[in-house]
Amino acid sequence: MLSDEQLDVLSGALAPLFQNLEAWVITDVAQRIKNTMMYTRTAELEVEALQKMGYSPARIRAEVMRILRADKAFQRQVEENTLAFKREVAAKLAEITGKAQEAAGEVIDGAGDMSWADDISLWDSAGVNLEEDGSLKQITQAMKDQTRGTLKNLTRTTGFRTASGMESVKEVYQKELDKALVKASSGAVTREQCVREVIQDLARSGLRTIDYDSGRSYQLDTASRMCLNTAAGQLAAQVCNSNIQKTGVTMVQVSAHWGARDKGEGIKNHKEWQGKVYSIDGQLHPEEEKRIGMEINDLQECTGYSVQDGTGDIEGLHGVNCRHNHHPFFEGVSTPVKYDPEPEDKEINGRTYSYYDVLQGMRRREREIRALKREKEALEKLGEDAAAVKAKIRQKTKEYNSFCDICEVRQKPERLRVESGTTDLTKTQAWKSFQEERTKAVK
Known part of the structure; x- marks a missing residue:
C-alpha cells in the first residue's frame, strides 16, 4: 500500500x-x-x-x-x-x-x-x-x-x-x-x-x-x-490483491484517514466503512469476530470493492480520488490497526469547522494563491507591473499558514507551487520529490 x-x-x-x-x-x-x-x-x-x-x-x-x-x-x-x-x-x-x-x-x-x-x-x-x-x-x-x-x-x-x-x-x-x-x-x-x-x-x-x-x-x-x-x-490495491490470492488470505482491513467523505449512504459514505476488518470470501467468521471484538462484514457489500475481481464502484473503495487502501488481515494472528480519532471541531472567528471543513478551507486558499501566482507570471511576461499581485500573494500565504497553524494541520507548500517555466519535468521540484520518494521506498 x-x-x-x-x-x-x-x-x-x-x-x-x-x-x-x-x-x-x-x-x-x-x-x-x-x-x-x-x-x-x-x-x-x-x-x-x-x-x-x-x-x-x-x-x-x-x-x-x-x-x-x-x-x-x-x-x-x-x-x-x-x-x-x-x-x-x-x-x-x-x-x-x-x-x-x-x-x-x-x-x-x-x-x-x-x-x-x-x-x-x-x-x-x-x-x-x-x-x-x-x-x-x-x-x-x-x-x-x-x-x-x-x-x-x-x-x-x-x-x-x-x-x-x-x-x-x-x-x-x-x-x-x-x-x-x-x-x-x-x-x-x-x-x-x-x-x-x-x-x-x-x-x-x-x-x-x-x-x-x-x-x-x-x-x-x-x-x-x-x-x-x-x-x-x-x-x-491490485498488488495487494495478487499477493492475497497467492496465499489464500480471507480477510482484509481497510485503512482510515481524517476528513474521509461522510456524505451519502452505503458505499458513498467512506467514513462509515473505513478502518474496519472485512471478509473477502463471502464467509462468516464468528470466532474471529470474538477474538478481535469487531463485527466482520463482506467487503464488496460494504465498500463496493471486490478483491477477487480487482474492481469496484467509482463512489466506493479505490474509486475516483479515494485515498483509502486495504491490507491482508491474518486470521488468528493480526490485531486490527487502531487509528487516532478525528480532531474535534474547531471554532475560528465565530465559525465552527469540522476536520473536513478545515481541509476544504485549505484547498480553497491554495487555489487562490496559485491563481495569484498565475496572474503574476503573466503580468511579468507582458512587462506589466506585478507589485500589487506580489503583495497579495504574500498576504494570502501568510493567511494560509496562520489558518493551518490555528487548525493544527500540516501546511502543504507543494500545493502552493506553480512550476510553469519548463516542459522538462526533470528540472522541476515536483519530479525531483517523486524520484527521491521512489528511491527511499525501494532501498
Missing part, C-alpha cells in the same frame, strides 16, 4: 506540465489582445468625441463597433491572430499531452515499486515469503494504459470558466477580445486595464478540463493529481 505522503508526491509529479500549458495559454491570449487593441486608437478618439457631445454609452458602443468592423487592418489582425492561436494551441496541447502520457508511465512504475516494497515488508513481518512472479509487471502495464487514456481525455476538452460562462481554449482569444472591446468602447476602461482584466479572469479560472454533459470542470493540474492519485491507489 501507499502512504498519504507517497500519494501526494506521486499525484503531483505531472502538475508542472499542465501548469506550463496553462501559463502559455494565458500569456499568449493576453499578448495577442494587447497587440490587437493597439489598432483601436481611432475608435478611442471617437469615444472621446462622442462623450463630449453627450451621447449615451449604447450609442457610443455601436459607433465604435461600426468603426472597428470597417477597419481593414484591425480585421486582418484579428483574423490572423485567431487562426494562429488555434493552430499553436492545438500544437501545444498535443505536446503537453504526449509528454504527460510518457512521464505517467514512469510515475506508475514508481507507484508499482513503492507498493511492492511496502507489501512485501508486510508479508515478511507475518512470516510469509513472497517472490515476484511477473504479476507486478502485468498489473503496472495495465495501469499505465489506463492512466495514459485518462490523461488524453483530460486535455481533449479544455477551457476557462469566466463570468460569461465556459470558453473553449480554442475560442478564448476571440471571446476575450470581444469582451475587452466592449469594455474599451465604453470609454471607462483603458486598453491597459482591459489586458490586466483578461489576465486576472483567466488566472482565476485556470485552464480547466470540461465535461460539457455534466457541466463539471476541474483545473487541469488538479485533474491530473486526481488521475494519478486514483491510478496509484488502484495499482497498490
Whole structure:
C-alpha cells in the first residue's frame, strides 16, 4: 500500500506540465489582445468625441463597433491572430499531452515499486515469503494504459470558466477580445486595464478540463493529481490483491484517514466503512469476530470493492480520488490497526469547522494563491507591473499558514507551487520529490 505522503508526491509529479500549458495559454491570449487593441486608437478618439457631445454609452458602443468592423487592418489582425492561436494551441496541447502520457508511465512504475516494497515488508513481518512472479509487471502495464487514456481525455476538452460562462481554449482569444472591446468602447476602461482584466479572469479560472454533459470542470493540474492519485491507489490495491490470492488470505482491513467523505449512504459514505476488518470470501467468521471484538462484514457489500475481481464502484473503495487502501488481515494472528480519532471541531472567528471543513478551507486558499501566482507570471511576461499581485500573494500565504497553524494541520507548500517555466519535468521540484520518494521506498 501507499502512504498519504507517497500519494501526494506521486499525484503531483505531472502538475508542472499542465501548469506550463496553462501559463502559455494565458500569456499568449493576453499578448495577442494587447497587440490587437493597439489598432483601436481611432475608435478611442471617437469615444472621446462622442462623450463630449453627450451621447449615451449604447450609442457610443455601436459607433465604435461600426468603426472597428470597417477597419481593414484591425480585421486582418484579428483574423490572423485567431487562426494562429488555434493552430499553436492545438500544437501545444498535443505536446503537453504526449509528454504527460510518457512521464505517467514512469510515475506508475514508481507507484508499482513503492507498493511492492511496502507489501512485501508486510508479508515478511507475518512470516510469509513472497517472490515476484511477473504479476507486478502485468498489473503496472495495465495501469499505465489506463492512466495514459485518462490523461488524453483530460486535455481533449479544455477551457476557462469566466463570468460569461465556459470558453473553449480554442475560442478564448476571440471571446476575450470581444469582451475587452466592449469594455474599451465604453470609454471607462483603458486598453491597459482591459489586458490586466483578461489576465486576472483567466488566472482565476485556470485552464480547466470540461465535461460539457455534466457541466463539471476541474483545473487541469488538479485533474491530473486526481488521475494519478486514483491510478496509484488502484495499482497498490491490485498488488495487494495478487499477493492475497497467492496465499489464500480471507480477510482484509481497510485503512482510515481524517476528513474521509461522510456524505451519502452505503458505499458513498467512506467514513462509515473505513478502518474496519472485512471478509473477502463471502464467509462468516464468528470466532474471529470474538477474538478481535469487531463485527466482520463482506467487503464488496460494504465498500463496493471486490478483491477477487480487482474492481469496484467509482463512489466506493479505490474509486475516483479515494485515498483509502486495504491490507491482508491474518486470521488468528493480526490485531486490527487502531487509528487516532478525528480532531474535534474547531471554532475560528465565530465559525465552527469540522476536520473536513478545515481541509476544504485549505484547498480553497491554495487555489487562490496559485491563481495569484498565475496572474503574476503573466503580468511579468507582458512587462506589466506585478507589485500589487506580489503583495497579495504574500498576504494570502501568510493567511494560509496562520489558518493551518490555528487548525493544527500540516501546511502543504507543494500545493502552493506553480512550476510553469519548463516542459522538462526533470528540472522541476515536483519530479525531483517523486524520484527521491521512489528511491527511499525501494532501498
